[in-house]
Amino acid sequence: MPDYGHDLQFGVILLPETASPDTVTRLAEAADTAGLDLLSVPDHPYRPDLLDAWTVLSVVAARTERVRVFPNVANLPLRPPAVLARSVASLDLLSGGRTELALGAGAYWDDIAAQGGPRYTPGEAFAALTEAIDVVRALWTPGPPVHGAHHRLTGTPPGPFPAHRMEIWLGALGPRMLRLIGRTADGWLPSMTRIPPDRLPAANALIDEAARKAGRSPGEIRRLYNLPGIPSGGTGEWAVQLAGLTLTHGVSAFLLSVDSADAVRLFAREVAPRVRELVTSRR
Structure with a gap:
């Protein structure tokens, strides 16, 4: 598959554990100081051992200066898209354009249902995600009414509007979801643990084919990747792999999952510059 030519970005995934709430803010400040581009936290609203993702992102945005923040990924079954759209736009305005949005169709349905959320079938989850994208964009753009089976907009005014052109990245895996990304999304955010590198070509092919059929260039869609942690071996070898x-x-x-400031600095100051150097020389 091709190099789509996007600018390189590097960031972290932080686990906001309830038992140590100061850790996530300390690591966020380290990521900002080290010069990373992105900072994300998982969104599992049904887990009491994790702090609420949007509360964490709001505090992190207030305590940093340049890093962009987003959920990895927002849990749609427990976050109505109209409210989510206004929350994201509000944080983007408050942070000076440093908020992004990644969406997920949902998982862990027993936990979601135990908290009063829906228990979607795969088909229902797909439809709800598709409708949610329309809802979010209609409130940001503004756009037309949305009359879906799961989400609707029938006259509510749009706004607030984000401070910058907000992209929507999808954390989705199946063929139907990948085709949805090609048709409508701005980015694809899989995890290496779920989609290892040898499966990227087939998944990218589905996205690209759907994009072309929708009259889009595959290069419009950014490809992001969640990394599970620092691999064995030297940083030079790791940079070559990336x-x-x-x-x-x-x-x-x-996006690297980290639990220490040393890992943040290693990724930002040793690995990221080398990857940029290697890519620039090849391009």
Whole structure:
């Protein structure tokens, strides 16, 4: 698959554990100081051992200066898209344009249902996600009414509007979801643990084919990648591997799961510059 030519971005995934609430803010400040581009936290509203993602992102945005923040990924079954759209736009305005949005169709349905949320079938989850994208964009743009089976807009005024052109990235895996990304999304955000590198070509092919059928260029869709942690081996070898993912599979944003400031600094100051250097020399 091709290099889609996007600018390279590097960031972290932080786990906001209830038992140590100061850790996530300390690591966020380290990521900002180290010069990383992106900072994300998982969104599991049914887990009492994790702090609420949007509360964490709001505090993190207030305590940093340049890093962009987003949920990895927002849990749609428990976050109505109209409210989510206004929350994201509000944080983007408050942070000076430093908020992004990644959406997920949902998982862990027993936990979601136990908290009063829906228990969607795969088909219902797909339909709800499709409708949610329309709802969010209609409130940001503004756009037309949405009359879906799960989500509707029938006259509510749009706004607030984000401070910058907000993209919607989808954390989705199945063929139907990948085709949805090609038709409508701005980015694809899989995890290496779910989609290892050898499965990227087939998934990218589905996205690209759907994009072309929708009259879009595949290059419009950013490919992001969640990394599980620092691999064994030296940083030089790791940088070569990441550069290869960019040049061969079009991955242009890497999110590393970290639990220490040392890991943040290693990724930001040793790995990221080397990946940029390797990609620039090949391009």
